[in-house]
Amino acid sequence: MKKLGLLLSLFLLVGGIAGCGGNDKASGKPLNDKKLVVGVTAGPHEEIMEVVKKVAEKDGLEIELKVFSDYVTPNTALAEGDLDANSYQHKPFLEQFNEDHKTDLVPVAKTVLNPMGVYSEKYKSIDELEDGAKFGLPNDPTNGARALHILEKEGIIKLKEDKKYTASIHDIVENPKNLKFIELEAAQIPKHLSEVDLAAINTNFALGAGLSPRDDSILLESPDSDYVNYIVVRPENKDDEAVKKLIKAYQSEEVKNFIEEKFQGSVIPAW
CATH class of the missing domain: 3.40.190.10 (Periplasmic binding protein-like II)
Structure with missing residues (x-):
């Protein structure tokens, strides 16, 4: 009987430790206003976010980039709290992802259009x-x-x-x-x-x-297309100070000039 009680106590202890060790970023708490983990896909979105990162530093925001090679994982990681935001998708894709995966991720700011x-x-x-x-x-x-x-x-x-x-x-x-x-x-x-x-x-x-x-x-396609890409976050974080800083940095003149000079119309600033 004592052995059963000891095993039960150990089980509860391990369970408690496991619970405490989980990612609490998706718990509804405001994001750290000094640092954000942002997911992007490799290529233009990554190149642009590298410039955004430098602009954001001037505003006291550190951006850690995580680069993905597919379109599903960045949203899954955001929903689960492994990312604070991502930047790579348009609304039709996001809406379909939310419907298919029972998530409620939200777009907060326009970024670029890869025009068809x-x-x-x-x-x-x-x-x-x-x-x-x-x-x-x-x-x-x-x-x-x-x-x-x-x-x-x-x-x-x-x-x-x-x-x-x-x-x-x-x-x-x-x-x-x-x-x-x-x-x-x-x-x-x-x-x-x-x-x-x-x-x-x-x-x-x-x-x-x-x-x-x-x-x-x-x-x-013109920049007012429905297929403009967005910065996307969890709904509880859409008004966080860190997200506002990210948007400000992305929609800056420095980033706009980089996009226009680098991509020569193959990627268009959409804000």
């Missing part, structure tokens, strides 16, 4: 678009919808009103130019550009094919 562009080897301007032209677009739901919204904003097609981020070619209700839609894997579209009349290509794939969004596209 429409490219063509046949047309020099979107005004030259002919009846029955073949339009290539990504075959995945997020990017396919994004491509269709570019066309709708230009007045080329009209989509069902209740389809915002989930529109597909089946949701087109007006197509006065009788465009023929060819769905392709997003990464492969640049290779097939010569086989269609025009096509929507994501920035990263365009750059990889030697295309400049600013110089080579005949239609380009």
Whole structure:
């Protein structure tokens, strides 16, 4: 009986220690206003945040960067308290992540737009678009919808009103130019550009094919696009002083100038 009591006591003690050793950043407490751990994806978001880090130091805020190679882990880490904020995603992606993972992460400030562009080897301007032209677009739901919204904003097609981020070619209700839609894997579209009349290509794939969004596209998303990226935090921290300092540093002239000089229109400041 004494042995049972001793084992029970040890179990409770270990449980208590384990509980005390957990990450309490997601407990609702304000974030440390002197230091933030910020998650980014490798590439432009990382490069930009390195500049933000230097600007934030002038305001007494230290930023520790954690770099990720996928799009899911930075949100999981933020929800679990391993990050204080992240910077890499647009609202449609965030909303889908929250729905799929039962989280409530919130966007707090615009950062940059990686503009999707429409490219063509046949047309020099979107005004030259002919009846029955073949339009290539990504075959995945997020990017396919994004491509269709570019066309709708230009007045080329009209989509069902209740389809915002989930529109597909089946949701087109007006197509006065009788465009023929060819769905392709997003990464492969640049290779097939010569086989269609025009096509929507994501920035990263365009750059990889030697295309400049600013110089080579005949239609380009504007900074007021729904696909602008955001700084994202847990809801209880959205008004924290440290988060305000992060936003101030990101949306500074120093960072804006760096983005414009470094990326030459392939990444656009969106604030």
